[in-house]
Amino acid sequence: MHGALEDITKTVGNTPIVRLNKVTKGLPPGVEIYVKCEYLNPGGSHKDRLAWNLLRRAEEAGLQPGGTIVEATSGNTGASLALLAAIRGYKCVFVMPDKMSQEKVTNLRAFGAKVVMCPTAVDADDPRSYYKVSRRIADETPNSFYANQYHNPANPEAHYLWTGPEIWKQTKGDFDAFVAGLGTGGTVSGTGKFLKEKKPEIQIVGVDPVGSLYYDFVKTGRITKPFSYKVEGIGEDFFPTTMNLKILDDIVRVDDKECFLMTRAMTREEGLFVGGSGGAAVAGAIKWAKTAGPRLLAAKKGQGSVKILVFLCDGGQKYVSKIFNDDWMRENGFLDDEPGIGTVADILHLRNKRKIVTTTSTAKVKDVIATLKQLGISQLPVVDKGKLKGIISEVDLLRHMVSGPKTAGSSIAALLESDYATVTPDTKIELLQGVLADARAAIVTEGDAVVGIVTKIDLIDYLAKKSAEVPVVKPKVSKKKPVKKANGARERRA
Numbered sequence: 001m002h003g004a005l006e007d008i009t010k011t012v013g014n015t016p017i018v019r020l021n022k023v024t025k026g027l028p029p030g031v032e033i034y035v036k037c038e039y040l041n042p043g044g045s046h047k048d049r050l051a052w053n054l055l056r057r058a059e060e061a062g063l064q065p066g067g068t069i070v071e072a073t074s075g076n077t078g079a080s081l082a083l084l085a086a087i088r089g090y091k092c093v094f095v096m097p098d099k100m101s102q103e104k105v106t107n108l109r110a111f112g113a114k115v116v117m118c119p120t121a122v123d124a125d126d127p128r129s130y131y132k133v134s135r136r137i138a139d140e141t142p143n144s145f146y147a148n149q150y151h152n153p154a155n156p157e158a159h160y161l162w163t164g165p166e167i168w169k170q171t172k173g174d175f176d177a178f179v180a181g182l183g184t185g186g187t188v189s190g191t192g193k194f195l196k197e198k199k200p201e202i203q204i205v206g207v208d209p210v211g212s213l214y215y216d217f218v219k220t221g222r223i224t225k226p227f228s229y230k231v232e233g234i235g236e237d238f239f240p241t242t243m244n245l246k247i248l249d250d251i252v253r254v255d256d257k258e259c260f261l262m263t264r265a266m267t268r269e270e271g272l273f274v275g276g277s278g279g280a281a282v283a284g285a286i287k288w289a290k291t292a293g294p295r296l297l298a299a300k301k302g303q304g305s306v307k308i309l310v311f312l313c314d315g316g317q318k319y320v321s322k323i324f325n326d327d328w329m330r331e332n333g334f335l336d337d338e339p340g341i342g343t344v345a346d347i348l349h350l351r352n353k354r355k356i357v358t359t360t361s362t363a364k365v366k367d368v369i370a371t372l373k374q375l376g377i378s379q380l381p382v383v384d385k386g387k388l389k390g391i392i393s394e395v396d397l398l399r400h401m402v403s404g405p406k407t408a409g410s411s412i413a414a415l416l417e418s419d420y421a422t423v424t425p426d427t428k429i430e431l432l433q434g435v436l437a438d439a440r441a442a443i444v445t446e447g448d449a450v451v452g453i454v455t456k457i458d459l460i461d462y463l464a465k466k467s468a469e470v471p472v473v474k475p476k477v478s479k480k481k482p483v484k485k486a487n488g489a490r491e492r493r494a
């Protein structure tokens, strides 16, 4: 028929770029944010581009229709592969972590795919993890292809060959920064590589959720303790080989609450029905723009505005039972009318705003021991030139004194540990318990600055004080009626 496309896969790509007009209020004048609406792809996300390239490469290597595609996927890659598989005649088996929304599972099954669920709260190299289970299924299924998006070079290649050139053609290179959430790294590594080749001064900025490994690694070179978070599709607890962190000019960290509130604002104020990682990317871009925007603007010397392009991966439909459900948002403390048991800032406040004590990596073992003794604490964050370098604790010092070269005069540089997680003042206390079960301490950072350290005993102390608090109830001013007390008992006022 005239005007018809050969099949639905021909609608992948050419996604629109749209300016944000409302959620960006408060940005410095002259700083603009635009979004690339990848969620309008037929498979529902940017992973349609990846699926095309993965299958193209697999077919070049001999894969024949009728075979089985196996993948570890949090949903979107599965949806895109399932769509392509339906058209090209492949079977699909997808392995997912169990934190994923029910909508994503249902979506995959709708295309006839088999879905296997695995526990989220296990290490990536645990045999029960979704990475390991998917590999095993691929090994055991004859005539199968393991898509392996975390380690398949066809992933960043898809964005190098397609997303990057498409953005360049659409914008004619008229923008200053590209901001994207970091998952497998395919988007940022492939698109970033292409854009940098065309215009090296374009800033490539990654957005990472609090709890993921990437942020600390980029900022400090340390592999800290990852912990769980709710936003789907971004952040990792291991390093995929598809990720090229060197392509990044900067990295921004966002927490679940800011991601989800921005996701809802994007829908309600901009009419962009995006998923949580889209909200994360825009929240991160706005944060970044507040500090980097004026710098970029000054460098332009009046030659036009600063334009930031943000990549929106998937749509909101898959999250209606979570991000767009007030009960779920409230239960998780993401709505402001449900404060929960507090945030890390409350713990720091309770400790009488005691100034954070840090040391440097050139400090001597004996001096650090003296500081720990004097302050009655067990560890210190190590900060060089304002940047967090690691943690030094009494256990490391003890090990050094017992089995290392017995020189109390040597520096602590070789003794630094990564056995900590980094959190922000806004991190919820509900999360800290899990963080501290695994890590020696939680170091509190605001941007690059270290503003506090929280250990198990601080958390216990806070919770004990909190549970001892008598709730303050404002009595109703009435002479006749009984007043309801906090515990439900009633008394008569005189």
Ligand SMILES: Cc1ncc(COP(=O)(O)O)c(C=O)c1O
Pocket: 045, 074, 076, 077, 181, 182, 183, 184, 185, 186, 187, 188, 232, 233, 234, 275, 277, 278, 313, 314
């Ligand atoms: C919803 C969502 N956002 C962002 C990403 C991150 O993209 P990439 O894997 O290309 O880094 C993913 C990847 O799974 C995703 O599903």
